Amino acid sequence: MIMYSIVPLDDIFNGIENNKPNQEIELNGVIMQVQPMNAYQAKVVRLISPNPQDYLNPAYSPGQIIYFQPQLQSK
Amino acid sequence: MEKYKFLHLTHTMKDSFKDGRIEIMYNTRNQKTNEVPANEQIKNPTVENIQQLGQNSTLQEESNIFCMTIIGQVEGHMVLPPQNKTTKYEHIIPQLVAAEQNSKVEGILIILNTVGGDVEAGLAIAEMIATMSKPTVTIVLGGGHSIGVPIAVSSDYSIIAETATMTIHPIRLNGLVIGVPQTFEYLDKMQERVVKFVMEHSNITEEKFKELMFKTGELTRDIGTTVIGPDAVSYGLIDKVGGLSDATKQLNERIEEYRKAKNGGMVQ
Incomplete structure (x- = not known):
């Protein structure tokens, strides 16, 4: 990968080792990568969908927060 | 205070x-x-979007123009650390596909204020814009540096704000001296892709663009040139110095032509 930028590379890549991995989930049939914020919320980072119109759906747009609930399971 | x-x-x-x-x-x-x-708890959804996404990217039902902003670093193969403000390849490309396919969208306005970024991602975005059938207009505000240059020229009509700048400089892996001939060859090829694209999509000549790229004495720690609005037009890089009204006027005119062509009428 080659960066062609006026910003020095040191400034661009500073702190890259702290990047947290994304989690992959499926919401209403659309696979998306999310960044967990806490136990109940996650932020949409990226969509993985073959349907281009999904990318225009404001509900799935990157930065949107999705909510979920932990489910208790008894063995 | x-x-x-x-x-x-x-x-x-x-x-x-x-x-x-x-x-x-x-x-x-x-x-x-x-x-x-x-x-x-009650939050304005528009504000939420701006806060979270850096832009209000939701397509408005009533608008026939798809407005896309490319700001910060163009992010491609690597996820950049959070201090970078990035425009991500994988968000832009499918949105362009959706805009091309969506019958409600008749024209695309691309607003640029970028410091550059990944060569391959930038060229990919530029190629996508260049090959769209719908009318496209780009407007450079603030800056359209490095890989922002090919994106700026990729549209049907490009506009630059009076005060906006574009930095044209050589491509390199990092600040180190290039030591190995093969590396030089590789970088030269990468650079050639950018030069060729800019040349093909604007009125600048290869000689002029390379002259700007390798100019010394203008950038403090680098070779290259900072081209300001009117200069970009005089070199043939950008079509016009202007602002929002020029961009919407151009886009609306082109949409009219596009409609006529689509309906089988004569294009004036």
């Missing part, structure tokens, strides 16, 4: 600001109890 006062507004004063834009700018928590006031 103003800023200081603003940050120390207490939540009892908050009710006087019904506008969501104010709400997000200061801490609304009660300092003593650390409780979140109940009405903080």
Whole structure:
């Protein structure tokens, strides 16, 4: 990968080792990568969908927060 | 002083600001109890979008223009650390596909204010814009540097703001001296892709573009040139110096032509 930028590379890549991995989930049939914020919320980072119109759906747009609930399971 | 006062507004004063834009700018928590006031839950969705996404990217039903902003670094193969403001390849490309396919979208306005970024991602975005059937207009505001140059020239018509700049400089792996001939060859090839694209999609000649790219004495720690609005037009890189009204006028004219062509009428 080659960066062609006026910003020095040191400034661009500073702190890259702290990047947290994304989690992959499926919401209403659309696979998306999310960044967990806490136990109940996650932020949409990226969509993985073959349907281009999904990318225009404001509900799935990157930065949107999705909510979920932990489910208790008894063995 | 103003800023200081603003940050120390207490939540009892908050009710006087019904506008969501104010709400997000200061801490609304009660300092003593650390409780979140109940009405903080109600948030303006537009504000949320701007806060979270850096842009309001939702397609408005009533608009026939798809507006796309490319700001910060163009991010491609690597996820950049959070201090970078990035425009991500995998968001832009499918949106362009959707805009091309969506029958409600008749024209695309691309607003650029970028410091550059990944060569391959930038060229991919530029190629996508260049090969769209719908009318495209780009407008450079602030800066369209490095890989922003091919993106700026990729549209049917490009506009640059009077004060906007574009930095044209050589491509390199990092600040180190290139030591190995093979590396030089590789970089030269990468560079050739950018030069060729810019040449094919604007009126600048290869000689002029390379002259700007390798100019010494203009950038403090680098070779290259900073091209300001009117200069970009005089070199043939950009079509016109202008602003929003010029961009919408151009786009609307082109949409009219596109409609006529689509309906089988004569294109004037």
